[in-house]
Amino acid sequence: MGKSPNKVELAADCFRLLTGFLQRHRHRFLTVAADHGLTPAHLGALLSLEPGEGQPMRALAELWHCDASNVTWLVDRLEERGLVARQQLPTDRRVKSVALTAKGANLRSAIDEELTSPPEPMLALTLVELAQLTELLRKLTSEAGPSTTGRSNTMVR
Amino acid sequence: MGKSPNKVELAADCFRLLTGFLQRHRHRFLTVAADHGLTPAHLGALLSLEPGEGQPMRALAELWHCDASNVTWLVDRLEERGLVARQQLPTDRRVKSVALTAKGANLRSAIDEELTSPPEPMLALTLVELAQLTELLRKLTSEAGPSTTGRSNTMVR
């Protein structure tokens, strides 16, 4: 038991690998955004919207960690392209609810699929290795849920 | 062997976990940058400089994937804070070599440590799990090298 690497060191190493991996795959997000004529922020916004649910602008500002005025701009442009729609709330006529249109939902799911298609080296792993890795990552993210449920979106902004 | 999940699905799932995890840790980079009064680009620049080596501005433009005029701005501000220094090359008086100062190298390594200190859930894994995860990620990143060598920096921009 001379100089076995301590846990913190090992974890740091591991974490470096993890961030390095992301680094190399981050351009996917930017490329895909550009391909669809969206800024990174607009794509992030699109991906963050769950189909079917409307959200007040105010809530979106919080969700997107940006200013309300910026939400106006973001939503404006998505609405121009028919991807989302504003709707005034009957209960409180100040607030506007923003929801995906059918077109928006389609584009969203198409892009999501595009973004989650796993990179080459990942497919080079064996099934057992993949299962192992998945299990470990699940522990890492303390995501208790079952297989395909954890719908953490792919936004990488 | 009824409906065993196919590899692509499993990999997609795994990839989602990966990006999700990193998503959640990306703010570290931004927070740390802000804490030190640096823009993300400035921090990325700082971290990308190896202590001791000077680099021509031109090379930095390529390294940082940005325009030469932007390099001027980036370096200007780092130099104002005494983190890097320009030095004219004797052999070709057009080119200026940019290198970390002692102060810059110190800050760089301090921040690097700050950024690579692994997040809580990672430390919650057992040593065996950590080793497993590291091994799998290494395969994923096809990094053949030994243990602590792969000095892929922590920049997450």
Add this chain to the structure above:
DNA sequence: TATTGTTATACTCTATAACTATA
């Protein structure tokens, strides 16, 4: 009076183009 969303405006970061000095 407080709150939601918008508009007007300014600031930050990046790029393009014109320029200076070396080669």
Add this chain to the structure above:
DNA sequence: TATAGTTATAGAGTATAACAATA
């Protein structure tokens, strides 16, 4: 003539502040 770096300027994206409508 070509190249390294800088300066002047414009653009994209974001925020701050003042505003209108509703509560």
